[in-house]
Structures are given as structure tokens and as C-alpha cells.
Amino acid sequence: MKLEKLFVAVAFSAFALTTTFASADALDDIKAAGVLKVGVKADYKPYGFRDPSGTIIGIEPELAKDVADKLGVKIEYVPVVSSNRMQFLEQGKIDLMIATMTDRPDRRKVVNIVDPNYYSSGTNVLALKSLGLKNWDDLNGKPVCGIQGAFYNKATSQKYGAKIVAFKGTAEAYAALKGGNCAAFVYDDSAIVAKTNDPEYADYEMPLPTIDDAPWGLAVALGEDKFNALMSDMITGWHKSGRILELETKWGVSNTPFAKAMNAKYK
Amino acid sequence: MKHTSAQSILPVLLQGKGKALNGFDFSPKLWHGVILLAVCLLTSTISFAQSAPAKISVIDALFRWMPLLLQGFVFNLVISVFAMAIGTASGAALGLGQISPNVAIRKVCWFVTQFFRNSPWLVLLFFAMFLLPFEFSVFGLKIPLPDWLKATVGLSLPVMANVSEIVRGAVNSLPSGQWEAAESLAFSRRQTLWEIILPQCVKRMLPPWMNLYAILTMATVLASIVGVSEVMTLTGQALAAEGGRTDLLAPFYSFVLLIFFIYCYPIARWTVYLEQKFAVKG
Numbered sequence: 001m002k003l004e005k006l007f008v009a010v011a012f013s014a015f016a017l018t019t020t021f022a023s024a025d026a027l028d029d030i031k032a033a034g035v036l037k038v039g040v041k042a043d044y045k046p047y048g049f050r051d052p053s054g055t056i057i058g059i060e061p062e063l064a065k066d067v068a069d070k071l072g073v074k075i076e077y078v079p080v081v082s083s084n085r086m087q088f089l090e091q092g093k094i095d096l097m098i099a100t101m102t103d104r105p106d107r108r109k110v111v112n113i114v115d116p117n118y119y120s121s122g123t124n125v126l127a128l129k130s131l132g133l134k135n136w137d138d139l140n141g142k143p144v145c146g147i148q149g150a151f152y153n154k155a156t157s158q159k160y161g162a163k164i165v166a167f168k169g170t171a172e173a174y175a176a177l178k179g180g181n182c183a184a185f186v187y188d189d190s191a192i193v194a195k196t197n198d199p200e201y202a203d204y205e206m207p208l209p210t211i212d213d214a215p216w217g218l219a220v221a222l223g224e225d226k227f228n229a230l231m232s233d234m235i236t237g238w239h240k241s242g243r244i245l246e247l248e249t250k251w252g253v254s255n256t257p258f259a260k261a262m263n264a265k266y267k
Numbered sequence: 268m269k270h271t272s273a274q275s276i277l278p279v280l281l282q283g284k285g286k287a288l289n290g291f292d293f294s295p296k297l298w299h300g301v302i303l304l305a306v307c308l309l310t311s312t313i314s315f316a317q318s319a320p321a322k323i324s325v326i327d328a329l330f331r332w333m334p335l336l337l338q339g340f341v342f343n344l345v346i347s348v349f350a351m352a353i354g355t356a357s358g359a360a361l362g363l364g365q366i367s368p369n370v371a372i373r374k375v376c377w378f379v380t381q382f383f384r385n386s387p388w389l390v391l392l393f394f395a396m397f398l399l400p401f402e403f404s405v406f407g408l409k410i411p412l413p414d415w416l417k418a419t420v421g422l423s424l425p426v427m428a429n430v431s432e433i434v435r436g437a438v439n440s441l442p443s444g445q446w447e448a449a450e451s452l453a454f455s456r457r458q459t460l461w462e463i464i465l466p467q468c469v470k471r472m473l474p475p476w477m478n479l480y481a482i483l484t485m486a487t488v489l490a491s492i493v494g495v496s497e498v499m500t501l502t503g504q505a506l507a508a509e510g511g512r513t514d515l516l517a518p519f520y521s522f523v524l525l526i527f528f529i530y531c532y533p534i535a536r537w538t539v540y541l542e543q544k545f546a547v548k549g
Contacts, residue, residue, distance in 0.1 A: 042496075043507035050504045052331045054338065079504070084494050093401045171506035175513040195511075 026224040027071075030095055035074045038064040039094035042079035043169050046251035047100050059247045060098040063118070063218075066243070067096065067234055082149030086110050089221050096220055096231070102151035103217035112222050114231040117215030118238065120258035123152040124210045126177065126192045126201070127184035133207040136160045145173045145182040155212050156186045177204075190253055215258070240266040303528050307521040325518050332505040332519075339498035340526050346419050346497065347484040353423035354483075355476070358430025365435040368456070376431070383428035389489050395421025396493045415497075418490040426483055433475050437468040474542045481531045481538070498523055 030036050040060050041048035048058040056077040068075035078094050085099045089111050102121075103113055125144065127133050139162040146153040148166040157164045165182050167173040170191075177185045185192075189210045195201050218235070220227045238244050239262040248255050323331075364376030383391065395417050402411040441464055449459040491499035502519050509515055 043504045045507055045510055049508040050335070050501070051508065052335055052505075054335045054501075079494070079496060079500075081494060087397075091401055169503040169507050170511035171503070171509070171513065171516055174511045175516045178513050200512075 026095055026221060026227045027230065030071060030073055033073075035076050036064070036068045036071060036096065037076045037078055037094045038067070039078050039080040039085050039088050039097040039099050040064060041081075041099050042077075043081070044100050045170075046253060059244075059251050059253075060100070062247055063238065063243075064096065064098050066238070067231070070230075070234065082147070086219075089219060092221065095227075096218065098218040101217055101219065102214045104151070104214075107217070107219075110222070111219040112224055112228050113217035113219045114228050114235060116232070116235055116239070116262070117217055118235045118244065119216040120213060120256065121188040121190055121216065122210035122213040123155060123186060124189040124192050124206050125156075125184040125186045125208055126195055126204050127207055129203055129205045129207075131183060131207075133184065136208055136211065139184060142183040143181065145176050145185040147173060147187065150187070151214065152186045152188065152212075162186075190256060194253075213258075236266055239263055242267075300525075300528060300532065303521070303525050307518060307525050325515060328509055328512075328515055329518055329522060333522075335501055335505065336498055336519075336522065337526070339496065339501040340523075340530075342415065342495075342497045343484065343487040343490075344530070346415055346422065346487045346490060346495075347480070349416075349419045350422040350426055350487075351480050351483055353420065354426025355430050357423070358427040359434055361427060361431035362434025362438075363460075365431060366438050380428045380431040380435075383424050384432060386425070388422065388425050388486055389492065391424045392418060392421035392489055392493055395424070414493070414495045415490070418487075418493060418495050422483065422486065422489070426479065429479050430476065433472050433479070434468070437471040438464055440471060441467055470541075470545045474538045474545070477534055477538045477541070481534045484531055484534075485527060498526070 038061075040056055040058070042050050042056050044058075046058050048056060048060045051057050056079060061077055064077070065075055078088065080088055080094070080097065080099050082099075082101075085097050085101060086107065088094045089097045097111070098118075100119075101107065103117055107113065125133070125139070133139070136156075137160055139156065139160050142162055143165050144156055144162040146156070146164045146166050147170065148168060150166075153164045153166065156162045162184075164186075165176065167176060170187070173185050173187075174195075176182055189206070192206045196204060196206055218231065220231060239259075242263050244259045245255050245263055248259060361376050361380055364372050365380060367373050367376070396414070399412055399417045399420065401413075402409050404410070445463060445467070446459060449463045454463065487497060488499040490497050491503070494500070502523055506512070506515055506519055
């Protein structure tokens, strides 16, 4: 969280000092350049991660590729992290952001989040079975591992009073959890379900009810309404054709209730 | 025995000490690196024993990601070399400004040096990342300014300030007799500086300058915090791609440690050698 605030503060001071470029229309610029620059995660398996050759792969990169194909341009993946993804979009360094971002009202003021939402996840924790967590209030005052700049940290710390210990990546957070540095690891529920099936995590469980089942929003820069409309059609198309369900299966995620519901709604 | 006692009385004789001077003794003290390599292998095997048989072994995983990690490391080296070049050029100018006879130039250069020398590297990096635009246009031509270049500029600022102090310190460390002798031989200030003072300074500056380079190289991993895809960032992403396996954490990070060691250790040894070689004169 601190890092995110620092980024925002410095970005704003930078904004005050440098002039911004008034560009015509993102879609025209993309077509003129012949390349679509998409901000995706590179450390969030299976939504966006690297293969050993360095290429970024996963569910979100595939969705981004669909957009590039539709526009008839080449694709360029720009790896982003939670703390810089919105700044990259504001600066124009990326044209489109599909980076596991939770749709929040305060974020809608900074970037142009496209409706309908393309995905959804809830907040849950991974904790030792022996700890016997029963409800979220049990976390009060306890150290809980999280990922820097992640949405999941917020409710856990603000509503339930846990002390968030934020790490750069999931491997570091899991190691801290196993090392006993924190009582639980707060993350998205689909990742945690997958972890509990791992024999290495046999002593761990997902003891709490999922909270904050929040939709994910892909976003374009503020003021790009034409691009927004095009993306809106794309998302509707993905839900309609079952593309999201298909990608979930391909990348080894069990189909989420949200993806199923959206598929049923638009079919 | 006589030789050693003479050494303590007449430090000048120290330069004859050991075989350091008879050709550069660069037979690497391998055991330093061997220890690190052992740590890397040990952590790999220990965790290998722990991991489930279904998963690929730690060594296999490390080998699989090694090309990508080494690519990232080369990127670190590129950043360090460019930052050192920019920092040295601007720092040398700033350092000479600090000994300028003009009071105004001296004061300004002193202030700039102190300002950047006493700022945290990471904060300077942040400012460079966000104050510089991601592209700028010159006569309608758009020139992109990639992240790694911005990070290079950001890291060159503290290097500049440190080089400035190295230059100032080296010039001031020369006995004033050098200046006086030059003046008595009717050398101008410029001639004195360029032909008498600076050539003597170069060898004094070399060891601290190389030290600074080694420190800078190790500091390039800071760029991972601002999102440059260098070796630290890629290590984190490789670990994430392996599904957050905790048994990979130690081997992967010790591998990064090892490649930095392999690169920086010879520099450190060479610095020590040069320090010994240039010691005590004057």
C-alpha cells in the first residue's frame, strides 16, 4: 500500500512538472502504430506469467491477443505490477490494461474501466489447520501475509484489524507463511483452493468464508470512449462464446461461478 | 628480518612487498566463490529432498530458467555500465567545478554534489522514473525513453555525486608543493591542472572509482522495484511461474547472489591490487 501511495504521489508531481501529450484517439493511434500495447501481469499464475523463454503467457495475455487480432495489429505485452499499472495507463505507456485489477469506484476515477466485468474473484486466506481459524475477526492484531498493492489486503486490515505484511511475489509470501512469519496468507480464493489441493500444503486449509467477491475490470485510459465501447463488445463476446470458461479450463483453473453465470446471462 | 623492520620505518619500501607487483596476481581465491556455489547447490539439494516427486527437481527448474535469468543479469550490467559512464563524465565535471577558483561555480557544484550524495539511491530512482516522460518529441519525431534508460539516469545521479567527491578528494590530497612548483615554473592554472595534477590523481582515483562501480552494479537490482525487467524482477516472475514453490526460493536467490559475486569479486580483488600498488607514494 505504501509503495502504491508513493507511486501515486510521485506520478502526480511528475504530472505537474511535465506537459501531457494530447493525443487524438487511442484506436487511431494503435492502428497507425500497428501495435497494441497491453499491460498484463507477469507474476500471477495462471492469469499472466512468464514461460522459461521469457514470453508472457496465461489467460489475460490470450484475451489481449484476441483484441489485437480484432484490430488487426501486432501485440506487445508490457509487464505491470499492482502498484504501477494505473500510472502506465495514464501515461499512455500501455493502451489497454488487463491485469487482474479489482473494479473499485476510486479506481474508476483514475482509469476508464470497461463494463461488463470480465472476471471475478473473492478474498480468502490460507492458514494452518492447527490454528483453527473460525471467522475473520480471529485475524485481529495478527500478522497476515499479502502481496504489495493487492486489493485483498484492504478489507483484511481495515475491517478485521489484521496486520498486513506485504511481499513482492507469491513465492516470498508462501515462504513467509511456511516459515511462520504470519498467521495466514490473504489472496484470491481460486489460487488458495488450488494450493489446498497441493500435497505440500496438506496441513493448510481455507477456513474462512470468501468475502468481497469482487469483479475484475480491464481498463483503457480516461476519455477513450470509442475504445471503451469496442472493449465492451469484446467482453460481451467472450462471455457469450464461453471463451473465458474455455481459457480457465486450458490454464487449469476450475470454472468459476462468475464465468458460468456471465456465460448463461449472455448466451 | 631486517627487511620487515625496515618496512615499518620506511613505508616507501612497502611497495616491494610480496609478489603483488611482479605481474598481476590474479589467481582467483576460488574458495570464496566455492563457498557460495556450495550454498547454492546445498539449498538446491536440501529442497530437492523435500519436494514431491511429481514436481520437477530444483536443479532442473534452475537450469530451465537460467538462460532467462542470465539475460536479465546482462541487462543489469548494461544499466551499470551506462550509469557509470554518465555518472563519471558528469561527476568529473562537477568535481573540477568544486575546486574552481570561481566562488559561484564552487558553491553550486558543492551544493549539487552534497544534494545527490546524501539522497537515498532509491528515491533518486523514483524521481527519475516519474519525472522523465516515457517518450519525448523532437521536431515531431517521437523518441521513446524506455524504463531501463530512465533507471540508468536515476542511478547515474548518485554516481555523479560520488565521482565528484572522488575527484575533489584526489586533487586535494596532492601535496600543495606540486601546485607551488608548477607555479614557479610559470605553468598556467589550466596547464598545472591538466598536465601535472590530474595525471597524478588518476591512479589515486582508480581504486575508489572501481569500488563505486562494484557498489553500483549491486545497486542495479533496485530497478526491479520500479518495474524494470532485470534479474531480480525475472527471478520473482520465474518463482511465480513455478507456482510459488517455496523450496525454489533459496536456490534461485542464491543463484542471483552467485552471478553477482562472480562478476563483482574480481573487480574487488583488482581494486585491492591497485590500492596496494599505488599505496604510500608521495
